[in-house]
Each structure stands twice: as structure tokens, then as C-alpha cells.
Amino acid sequence: MPWNNQTGNNGGPWGGSGGPWGSGGGSGPGRGNNGSGGPGGAQPPDLEELIRKGQDRLKTILPGGGGSGGAGASRGLIALVVLIGLVFVGYNFFTFRVQPDQLGVVLRFGEFDRQAQPGLNFRLPPPIEQVFTPSVTTINRADIGTRADDPRRSGTRDVPEESLMLTGDGNIVDIDFAVFWRISDAPLFLFNIQNPEASVRAVAESAMREVVGRSEIQPLLTQGRQITETAVQELMQEALDTYGAGVEITQVQLLTVDPPNQVIDAFRDVQAARADNERVQNQAQAYANRVIPEARGESARILEAANAYREQTVAEARGQADRFTAVYEEYRQAPEVTRQRLYLETLERIFRDNDKIVLDTNDSGQGIVPYLPLNELNRRTGGTQ
Numbered sequence: 012m013p014w015n016n017q018t019g020n021n022g023g024p025w026g027g028s029g030g031p032w033g034s035g036g037g038s039g040p041g042r043g044n045n046g047s048g049g050p051g052g053a054q055p056p057d058l059e060e061l062i063r064k065g066q067d068r069l070k071t072i073l074p075g076g077g078g079s080g081g082a083g084a085s086r087g088l089i090a091l092v093v094l095i096g097l098v099f100v101g102y103n104f105f106t107f108r109v110q111p112d113q114l115g116v117v118l119r120f121g122e123f124d125r126q127a128q129p130g131l132n133f134r135l136p137p138p139i140e141q142v143f144t145p146s147v148t149t150i151n152r153a154d155i156g157t158r159a160d161d162p163r164r165s166g167t168r169d170v171p172e173e174s175l176m177l178t179g180d181g182n183i184v185d186i187d188f189a190v191f192w193r194i195s196d197a198p199l200f201l202f203n204i205q206n207p208e209a210s211v212r213a214v215a216e217s218a219m220r221e222v223v224g225r226s227e228i229q230p231l232l233t234q235g236r237q238i239t240e241t242a243v244q245e246l247m248q249e250a251l252d253t254y255g256a257g258v259e260i261t262q263v264q265l266l267t268v269d270p271p272n273q274v275i276d277a278f279r280d281v282q283a284a285r286a287d288n289e290r291v292q293n294q295a296q297a298y299a300n301r302v303i304p305e306a307r308g309e310s311a312r313i314l315e316a317a318n319a320y321r322e323q324t325v326a327e328a329r330g331q332a333d334r335f336t337a338v339y340e341e342y343r344q345a346p347e348v349t350r351q352r353l354y355l356e357t358l359e360r361i362f363r364d365n366d367k368i369v370l371d372t373n374d375s376g377q378g379i380v381p382y383l384p385l386n387e388l389n390r391r392t393g394g395t396q
Contacts, residue, residue: 156187182228199257218246
């Protein structure tokens with residue numbers, strides 16, 4: 012019960028021996044939250060010393076060293092000192108201060124009564140009311156799988172019993188991660204769980220083992236780190252809310268994800284082989300993506316050319332058939348004229364592209380003119396004769 016954490020072992024709720032101003036432990040009247048006397052750890056003033064100093068100062072002021080009026084002045088000074096003492100004691104008994112990063116939790120007779128905001132607050136003196144002031148804005152960190160041997164040094168040591176985990180595909184992985192958390196509900200944080208820090212660590216390790224057990228090792232080492240962090244954070248928050256821990260998980264950060272040191276060389280070889288396999292597959296896929304469209308384009312071109320040739324051939328055949336039909340119709344109407352026309356057209360088609368020399372074979376003809384440039388006629392490539 013929190014009552015015992017705030018009171019000493021001797022002398023009841025007022026601390027150790029010697030009454031309210033004793034030097035024993037505990038959080039009696041006049042003590043701050045840290046257990047030291049008065050605000051900031053100051054001791055209550057000594058009344059006899061104050062009275063003696065006041066009397067000496069009064070004697071220097073009054074004529075004749077004080078005379079008969081010295082007794083009245085001493086009594087007034089004593090009353091003033093007593094009043095100051097009462098105000099001082101009342102300030103420590105009935106008020107307490109909450110720092111800006113803290114939240115006050117007030118217990119009345121050991122039962123939660125209210126929360127106090129930062130600043131100066133009123134309370135009833137112990138043991139009626141007790142005050143706890145946890146820091147609710149500080150972001151706390153819990154490292155899982157690693158420990159700092161000396162906080163003043165940067166070196167850490169591995170804790171394999173926390174970091175070694177089994178993945179869903181049967182591989183062992185060494186995971187070090189950090190959990191960042193803060194207090195979201197001060198009363199639940201103080202009174203619902205006995206050791207909040209240890210509970211956060213235990214829940215973090217359990218959640219990480221569950222998430223890793225559902226995953227394969229390859230995503231954990233590459234692109235699946237952020238997904239793992241988010242899944243662990245959500246699972247932790249759900250578990251802590253079920254416990255009523257009053258803790259909010261702000262972030263889960265994977266520090267290192269590696270195979271165990273005993274098999275890391277073999278694992279690297281396997282990873283290199285997988286990388287080579289993926290590289291060769293990507294090259295083959297790129298080649299296929301380049302060749303297949305080219306083959307499809309060539310096939311389409313050949314089909315289009317064949318279709319064009321077919322259409323051309325069919326059209327020419329139909330044209331020739333139509334021409335023959337038309338010539339036959341003309342031949343039926345005038346056979347002799349048509350025969351002569353076909354003869355002439357055939358000669359024209361035959362001699363169209365050939366060089367021709369016309370000789371006059373009549374008896375009156377002179378034959379070949381001696382100076383006729385026959386060589387030039389043979390070299391001609393066009394024209395009509």
C-alpha cells in the first residue's frame with residue numbers, strides 16, 4: 012500500500028525519533044516529496060536562537076539597554092517568531108508544489124482522492140493526505156536485448172536471452188530494439204501495477220516475439236522493419252491497456268536485426284546467392300520484355316504484308332479477268348478488227364523496251380545509209396523508232 016512507502020519505520024507517521032523536527036526518515040509535516048525537511052530540504056529555524064538575536068537587536072535600539080520595557084519587547088518578539096514559525100509550519104503542512112513536468116496524485120487515508128495540476132496546491136497534513144508527483148511528460152526508454160554497463164560510456168553488452176528469437180520460417184534472428192513510453196494515467200501507473208518499468212520491458216519482449224514468430228526473416232532484414240515496429244507498438248499498447256498500466260507507448264525502434272554470430276557467415280552466403288538469383292531473374296525478365304514485343308511487332312508486320320499481297324493479287328486477277336471478258340465481248344462483235352488490234356498491242360508490248368533498227372528492203376531503197384550512226388542507236392535506252 013502506498014501509505015507504507017511514505018512513512019518511516021519508527022515513530023509513526025511523523026518519521027523517526029524526535030517529533031516533527033526529528034531526523035528520522037519518512038514524509039512527515041514540513042518535508043517535501045523527496046523526504047528532506049522543508050522546501051528544498053531546509054531545516055526549521057531554531058526558536059531560541061531567533062529570540063536571543065531579537066533581544067540583542069532590541070537592546071541596541073531601546074535607550075538604556077532596554078530597561079523595564081525590554082521584557083514587553085521580548086514578549087512581542089517571541090510572539091512574532093512564534094507566528095512566523097506557525098506560518099512556516101503551515102506552509103509545509105498544508106501546501107505542496109507540483110513541477111511543470113509532473114502531476115500530483117493525492118491520497119486521503121490511503122485512497123485516491125484527486126489529481127493536482129502543476130503549481131502550488133493545498134493539502135491536509137499527513138497522515139490524512141499523502142502526495143505523489145510522477146513525471147507525466149518525460150519520455151522513458153527501455154532497451155531490449157542490450158544493456159549499457161556504464162551509463163557514462165557508450166559501450167553496450169548484448170543480452171541473448173532477450174534478443175534471440177525464432178521467425179515464422181524457422182530461422183533464428185538476433186533483434187535489439189528500444190521502446191519509448193510515457194505515463195498517460197498517473198493513478199493507474201502508481202497503483203495498478205507493482206513495477207511499471209519491468210512490466211513495460213516484459214510486454215515489449217513478449218510482443219516482439221509474437222510478431223517475429225508470424226514473420227519471415229527476409230522482410231525483417233529488409234523492407235519489413237517499419238511494419239514490424241508498428242505491429243509491436245500496437246500489440247504492446249493493447250496489452251498494457253488490458254493491464255490498466257496507465258502507460259502510452261510512443262515508439263518502437265528496431266536497433267539491429269541480424270542472424271546469430273555463429274551462423275552469420277553462412278547466412279551472408281545464402282543472402283548473396285539469393286541476390287544473384289534475383290539479379291539473373293530480373294535480367295531474364297528484362298530480355299523477355301524486350302524480345303517478346305519485338306517478335307509480336309514483326310509477326311504483325313508479316314501478317315499485314317501478306318494480307319496486302321493477297322488483296323493486290325486478287326485485285327489484279329479480277330482486273331485481268333474483267334479485261335479478258337471485255338476483250339471477248341468485243342471479239343464476238345468484230346472478230347477481224349479485234350484480232351488485228353490484239354496483234355498490234357502484242358507487238359507494241361514486245362518492242363516497247365527494245366532498240367529497233369528499221370531497214371527499207373524495197374528495190375528502190377538505198378539500204379543502210381553508210382554514215383548512219385548504228386552504234387549510237389544501239390546505246391539508246393529509250394525513245395521510239
